[in-house]
Amino acid sequence: MQKAHAIIVFLLLACVSAVAGASEAAVKAAFQKKYPDVTVESVVKTPLPGIYEIFANGDLIYADEKVAHLFVNATLVDTEKKVSLTEERKSKLTAIKFDQLPLNLAVKRVKGKGTRKLAYFADPNCGYCKKFEQDLTKINDVTIYVFFYPVLGPDSIEKAKSIWCSKDKIKAWDDQLVNGIAPTAAGTCDTSSIDKTIAFGKQKGISGTPTMFFVDGQRVPGAIPVEMIEQRLAAAK
Numbered sequence: 547m548q549k550a551h552a553i554i555v556f557l558l559l560a561c562v563s564a565v566a567g568a569s570e571a572a573v574k575a576a577f578q579k580k581y582p583d584v585t586v587e588s589v590v591k592t593p594l595p596g597i598y599e600i601f602a603n604g605d606l607i608y609a610d611e612k613v614a615h616l617f618v619n620a621t622l623v624d625t626e627k628k629v630s631l632t633e634e635r636k637s638k639l640t641a642i643k644f645d646q647l648p649l650n651l652a653v654k655r656v657k658g659k660g661t662r663k664l665a666y667f668a669d670p671n672c673g674y675c676k677k678f679e680q681d682l683t684k685i686n687d688v689t690i691y692v693f694f695y696p697v698l699g700p701d702s703i704e705k706a707k708s709i710w711c712s713k714d715k716i717k718a719w720d721d722q723l724v725n726g727i728a729p730t731a732a733g734t735c736d737t738s739s740i741d742k743t744i745a746f747g748k749q750k751g752i753s754g755t756p757t758m759f760f761v762d763g764q765r766v767p768g769a770i771p772v773e774m775i776e777q778r779l780a781a782a783k
Contacts, residue, residue: 569611573598576613588639592622593631601639604751606632640751641763648746651739652691653715660689662779666758667695667747670705670722670729674769675756679723681772688779692719693743695755706740707733 574589577600588601592608597617600607608617622631647665668675682690694710696702705722708729712718721727747757758766758775760782770778 570598573600573609573611573613577602577609580613593624594622599635601635604640604753606636606639637764640765642750642759642765643763644759644761647691647759648742649691651743651746652693653710653719655690655692655716657685657690658687660687662688662782663691663761664688664758664775664779665691665693666756667693667743667752668723669696669698669702669755670694670709670719671696671698671702672755676723678756678769679720681769681775683724684772685775685779693747694740695743695747695752695757696740697744697747697755703740704733705729707737710737710740711735 570589570591574586577589578584578586581602584602586600586602588599590599591597592599596611598609598611600609608620608622609615620632623629624631644663644665649665652665666678668678694706696706705728708731709715709718709722711733712729712731718729718731722729754767756767756769758770760766760778762782764778764782766778
């Protein structure tokens with residue numbers, strides 16, 4: 547009897563799972579029909595009845611079952627826990643495993659023993675990156691991988707190539723971002739690493755600088771205070 551009951555429960559759960567999967571597939575199909583040029587990575591139900599989460603092009607969109615209405619740039623908040631479910635989900639969905647980053651394309655800097663690790667994408671003309679670099683001078687025992695990600699215009703590309711072609715990349719980078727001294731080297735060496743970094747960043751939906759990645763895969767867009775960097779370095783495993 548118990549065995550029969552277990553089989554019935556299993557079948558019921560399987561049916562529920564199949565229905566849920568079919569609903570999510572239907573939402574995805576409806577969305578793709580209306581927006582064929584948008585790549586949908588996942589569709590899941592939200593805690594709200596009849597509302598689905600669509601993850602596409604690095605962004606979260608909410609839709610009803612028929613995709614008759616969309617919630618764009620919306621934030622779903624759990625009022626009991628007082629947390630943003632949107633930010634939690636986005637952080638999880640946009641994470642990249644540290645060993646899956648193309649670290650060979652980055653400039654490596656080791657401070658102290660370099661036990662902890664941090665990677666980030668930066669534009670040489672980015673004001674927030676300049677502030678971030680100044681904050682990084684206060685952090686020790688860390689290996690930093692800097693990806694040249696010149697997305698703010700032609701001048702950024704020229705400066706990134708010039709820094710990359712400098713005899714001392716780290717010094718040229720620090721001069722530009724920390725000391726306000728523009729690079730002078732001719733950017734005529736092999737700068738394909740920058741092109742590959744830009745392609746990787748666009749593929750992964752990295753839309754702004756700085757964008758950081760910690761060893762637990764967590765993505766953090768935008769400059770954050772030194773205290774928060776230390777906290778995330780300590781927490782990342």
